[in-house]
Amino acid sequence: MIELPPRPNQPIYLDNQATTRCDPRVLQTMLPFFTENYGNPHSAEHVMGRRTEDAVECARRQVAALIGADLREIIFTSGATESNNIAIKGAARFALRMGNQRRRVVTVATEHKCVLEAVADLQAEGFEPVFLPVRSDGLLDAAALQHALETPTLLVSVMAVNNETGVIQDIPGLAATAKQAGALFHTDLAQAVGKVPVDLAGWQVDLASISGHKLYGPKGVGSLFVRRRPRVRLEPLFSGGGQERGLRSGTLPAPLIVGLGEACRLAGIEMADEAERIGCLRLRLLNRLLNAIPGLQVNGTMQARIVGNLNLTFPVIAAADLLHALPDLCVSTGSACSSAAIEPSYVLRALGLSDDAASRTLRIGIGRFTSAADIDYAAAALPAAHAAGMAAQSNPQNLAEA
Helix, strand or coil, rough: CCCCCCCCCEEEEEEEECCCCCHHHHHHCCCHHHCCCCCCCCCCCCCHHHHHHHHHHHHHHHHHHCCCCHHHHHEEEEHHHHHHHHHHHHHHHHHHHHCCCEEEEEHHHHHHHHHHHHHHHHHCCEEEEEEEECCCCCCCHHHHHHHHCCCEEEEECCCCEECCEECCCCHHHHHHHHHHCCCCEEECCCCCCCCCCCCCCCCCCCCCEEHHHHCCCCCCECCCEECCCCCCCCCCCCCCCCCCCCCCCCCCHHHHHHHHHHHHHHHHHHHHHHHHHHHHHHHHHHHHHHHHHCEEECCCCCCEEEECCEEEEEECCCCHHHHHHCEEEEEEECCCHHCCCCCCHHHHHCCCCCCHHHCCCEEECCCCCHHHHHHHHHHHHHHHHHHHHHHHHHHHCCCCCC
């Protein structure tokens, strides 16, 4: 019988691409805006409102500083899904209203579902969605984008870091290519901000989306970067009081925005040291897994990848069976936003994996609060569970013991 390592005292969380723990320092910064400084930030005629407004504007500066933007280019939203929809649909609808004849909207087959669906939705409004393939390493070939841009294109949307594979696209280069063709360029930065340097002042990016809960901030808040010079114009998705430059009406959730700002401030200070520590933990885990499990495959390039991500295809045992054997190990079989769908990841299919290989794949996300002990547990538990599964398959009598 193959024994698994002793169960930990609490679950081992290695799913930091799905969400991150809200940093306790972020939480402490937020709490007064629930209980003491609770004024409406739009009630500028009295002191309570002005205090909250000042805190919101401080957070706006903190977000802008992390991504190399002007604070006037930051629009607060509920998260990257909303930001992506405002950017893509808003740009398309404004162009349509202004009589722009460009109808092509280009994105990539491995984008987050909200981008793929937003682009697809535009077909009903007279636009031409184009979904570009990626190479087997997960990267978009620049030549494929150039070919797509031979037809006049309104907008290109490419995510900076893939949420499943952790692969980093060449956003500065791709954005420059799009701009040369006269297209707007949008990037989903949800998995990039706080993990890799971002410089929107130096990149030819027009629109960019951020999500608070991906960088140790609260859930339910994010932002959209909208370039001012040259000015990018968007059609708002819904009507209201005209807050956030008229692009995102509604009373701002000040506690969440303050938390997002503090998360960005901490990321700016700690990102480099954090990346070095997380990178060492990933190398430690990967080396042990490769030594223990012959045939283990890493999906996506390791050369252009955030340090906290591993996307691994196991040689024999289904990922769901591994997770069933390890109830205290929190990892993912794919994108959390697609977890309700019982089918292989479309991202892995786009990389060329078969349905069978995709079903044997786990995503591991190492983060700020991952310890060496967490890594050591995963490095022992995953090979043991895989070996037990193989033994059970080769001898059904071992199934009850495995």
